[in-house]
Amino acid sequence: MLLLPYLWLTAFFLAPFLIVLKISLSQPALAQPPYVPVLDLAAGWAGLQSFFAALSADNYALLGSDWLYLLAYLKSLQVAAISTVILLAVGYPIAFGIARLPRWLQPVLVMLVILPFWTSFLIRVYAWINILQRDGLLNQLLLRLHIVDTPVAWLSSDTAIYIGVVYSYLPFMVLPLYATLEKMDETLLEAAADLGCPRWKTFWLVTLPLSLPGVAAGALLCFIPITGEFVIPDLLGGAETFMIGQTLWMEFFANKDWPVASAIAVALLCLLLVPMLFYERLQQRSFEGGR
Amino acid sequence: MVDGGGATQGQGAAHKAPLVRFEGITKRFGQLTAVEHLSLDIAQGEFFALLGPSGCGKTTLLRMLAGFETPSEGRILLDGEDIVAMPPHERPVNMMFQNYALFPHLSVEGNIAFGLRQEKVAWPEIAERVTEMLALVRMPGFSKRRVDQLSGGQRQRVALARALIKRPRVLLLDEPMAALDKKLRAETQFELMELQGRLGTTFIIVTHDQDEAMIVADRIAVMDHGRLAQLAPPAEIYERPNSRWVADFIGEVTIVKGYLAKDSMLDSGLGRLRLPAGSGGNPGTTVWLAVRPEKLRINAERPTTGDVNAVLGTVFEIGYRGDMSIYKVRLADRSLMKVALANTNAGGQPSFGIDQLVWVSWLPDAGVVLTK
Numbered sequence: 001m002l003l004l005p006y007l008w009l010t011a012f013f014l015a016p017f018l019i020v021l022k023i024s025l026s027q028p029a030l031a032q033p034p035y036v037p038v039l040d041l042a043a044g045w046a047g048l049q050s051f052f053a054a055l056s057a058d059n060y061a062l063l064g065s066d067w068l069y070l071l072a073y074l075k076s077l078q079v080a081a082i083s084t085v086i087l088l089a090v091g092y093p094i095a096f097g098i099a100r101l102p103r104w105l106q107p108v109l110v111m112l113v114i115l116p117f118w119t120s121f122l123i124r125v126y127a128w129i130n131i132l133q134r135d136g137l138l139n140q141l142l143l144r145l146h147i148v149d150t151p152v153a154w155l156s157s158d159t160a161i162y163i164g165v166v167y168s169y170l171p172f173m174v175l176p177l178y179a180t181l182e183k184m185d186e187t188l189l190e191a192a193a194d195l196g197c198p199r200w201k202t203f204w205l206v207t208l209p210l211s212l213p214g215v216a217a218g219a220l221l222c223f224i225p226i227t228g229e230f231v232i233p234d235l236l237g238g239a240e241t242f243m244i245g246q247t248l249w250m251e252f253f254a255n256k257d258w259p260v261a262s263a264i265a266v267a268l269l270c271l272l273l274v275p276m277l278f279y280e281r282l283q284q285r286s287f288e289g290g291r
Numbered sequence: 292m293v294d295g296g297g298a299t300q301g302q303g304a305a306h307k308a309p310l311v312r313f314e315g316i317t318k319r320f321g322q323l324t325a326v327e328h329l330s331l332d333i334a335q336g337e338f339f340a341l342l343g344p345s346g347c348g349k350t351t352l353l354r355m356l357a358g359f360e361t362p363s364e365g366r367i368l369l370d371g372e373d374i375v376a377m378p379p380h381e382r383p384v385n386m387m388f389q390n391y392a393l394f395p396h397l398s399v400e401g402n403i404a405f406g407l408r409q410e411k412v413a414w415p416e417i418a419e420r421v422t423e424m425l426a427l428v429r430m431p432g433f434s435k436r437r438v439d440q441l442s443g444g445q446r447q448r449v450a451l452a453r454a455l456i457k458r459p460r461v462l463l464l465d466e467p468m469a470a471l472d473k474k475l476r477a478e479t480q481f482e483l484m485e486l487q488g489r490l491g492t493t494f495i496i497v498t499h500d501q502d503e504a505m506i507v508a509d510r511i512a513v514m515d516h517g518r519l520a521q522l523a524p525p526a527e528i529y530e531r532p533n534s535r536w537v538a539d540f541i542g543e544v545t546i547v548k549g550y551l552a553k554d555s556m557l558d559s560g561l562g563r564l565r566l567p568a569g570s571g572g573n574p575g576t577t578v579w580l581a582v583r584p585e586k587l588r589i590n591a592e593r594p595t596t597g598d599v600n601a602v603l604g605t606v607f608e609i610g611y612r613g614d615m616s617i618y619k620v621r622l623a624d625r626s627l628m629k630v631a632l633a634n635t636n637a638g639g640q641p642s643f644g645i646d647q648l649v650w651v652s653w654l655p656d657a658g659v660v661l662t663k
Binding site for chain 1 (some may be wrong): 378382384392393394395406457471
């Protein structure tokens with residue numbers, strides 16, 4: 001019974017990862033599956049030996065040597081970092097505002113934050129195309145209000161990516177922030193006021209430091225998936241922006257190079273392991289502190 | 292800021308110009324009236340207790356003085372100045388919160404220094420005063436500890452140091468000992484009194500624990516349903532309660548209903564009883580006679596002394612408390628009278644047995660006549 005969770009982990013996380021790792025060490029081939037070597041258990045010990053001998057790290061060397069991949073990684077990190085900062089700036093006031101409302105009203109607003117999930121993610125991103133395109137709603141509005149004279153090219157730009165990303169990931173930022181702000185002890189704010197601290201300063205000295213676990217959780221919950229984002233940059237972004245998710249897609253579907261695509265995936269995973277481990281340590285520390 | 296006057300005992304304090312004055316204070320929360328037209332003066336250097344059952348409005352009153360609640364009506368004067376409109380962070384009062392409200396992300400030092408850091412005091416002075424405060428609450432060497440590494444008693448001391456470091460005009464204590472165990476609470480009560488005497492700062496404590504209020508306070512305001520039930524020094528509240536409610540709330544009491552007769556006598560269900568000398572009034576008026584358990588005696592024979600009150604009853608129940616036993620005696624009118632007898636005889640056997648026929652007696656002056 002105790003082993004069951006580990007069986008689950010092995011079946012749904014470790015095994016798929018090992019398969020991807022194995023493919024990343026293979027070479028592409030015009031075959032089914034489209035790579036060599038393939039493990040042939042019927043060949044026995046000799047087959048196993050030749051299988052391992054045929055594995056190589058060539059694909060990783062390619063990732064390191066071709067600027068295309070490196071730039072795609074950097075672009076992804078840049079988009080993720082900037083988006084996370086914007087998400088924090090937008091999400092914190094929302095979460096803070098909800099947490100300070102009367103108790104009975106809070107679930108309603110949390111529900112509103114979650115509501116977009118009821119519609120397909122893809123459809124919502126398509127909806128943004130409608131809004132951002134040349135004769136879309138945004139340009140119509142701006143023209144009507146005489147803010148601009150000619151339609152602005154919103155679509156197929158980095159701005160469109162940021163709009164799409166911030167819109168799509170906002171709930172992932174708001175919810176963990178709300179969770180920490182909501183359970184904050186009100187008397188701490190009163191204590192700060194009592195000791196001579198004006199309201200605006202109490203926010204910086206008490207509220208913000210105490211909500212840092214929520215900030216970290218929200219930031220990572222957004223940063224990590226945004227780095228691997230494919231749909232939003234593909235639909236809203238321009239041709240010049242190439243994030244790592246798109247590169248992966250291209251290798252996989254256009255070039256039919258499964259090994260390189262797998263290598264990109266494994267490298268991305270390793271890259272994202274850094275902030276994840278950092279978060280893990282942070283959580284452990286706050287857990288120990290709580291005892 | 293610290294006044295050299297020291298602790299003033301009893302009512303004497305009330306004659307000085309008041310430091311804090313509540314003037315016709317009413318506080319409503321929607322339909323609920325938490326405090327109703329309450330006026331109260333508190334003198335400089337007093338250790339003042341707001342006592343009452345939960346929901347009587349005592350905490351609301353304290354929070355209005357701290358600035359966390361605004362009165363619906365009335366004025367609050369501090370040193371003669373109306374402070375109702377003053378935000379909490381500008382008021383020269385500090386509060387020790389019931390759950391202590393220590394900042395979990397700051398060290399002991401960070402917590403205690405918090406108040407001074409808001410005043411732009413120079414660092415060396417802050418450090419010096421933090422050390423001074425830690426010594427005052429007997430926690431030297433704890434400055435670098437994290438708050439979650441402290442015991443309940445230590446947290447309480449840090450909270451006290453944090454509230455005192457700004458040398459407030461008034462220190463507000465909201466149920467400061469509610470989270471401590473009985474033994475520690477008793478020690479802390481005496482420490483708090485000693486500290487208050489030494490600093491001379493005015494302390495206002497909110498508590499639902501009558502023993503605590505009696506021990507620490509110079510004067511007690513007993514509150515009931517948002518109103519002031521009685522305001523007096525502890526001994527007077529205990530010995531001369533002004534209503535049945537106060538008599539019953541503070542300590543144990545037996546209350547006998549009756550009608551006033553001539554010559555300070557009472558006609559009651561227990562027969563004719565002598566009232567304290569000089570208890571006048573219209574004959575026939577309904578009054579209540581309150582007697583404390585420790586003022587009563589039990590004898591097997593009727594006391595022969597002429598003017599004591601004596602009623603016959605049977606011992607119904609004996610509650611052993613170690614130092615004393617509480618005897619419940621069933622009287623002729625089926626009511627129970629509580630009598631406290633000190634267990635002076637070695638061995639701890641009760642002096643009287645269950646169902647034994649006994650005489651309960653008391654001197655007329657031991658009773659209190661209550662008209663409401």
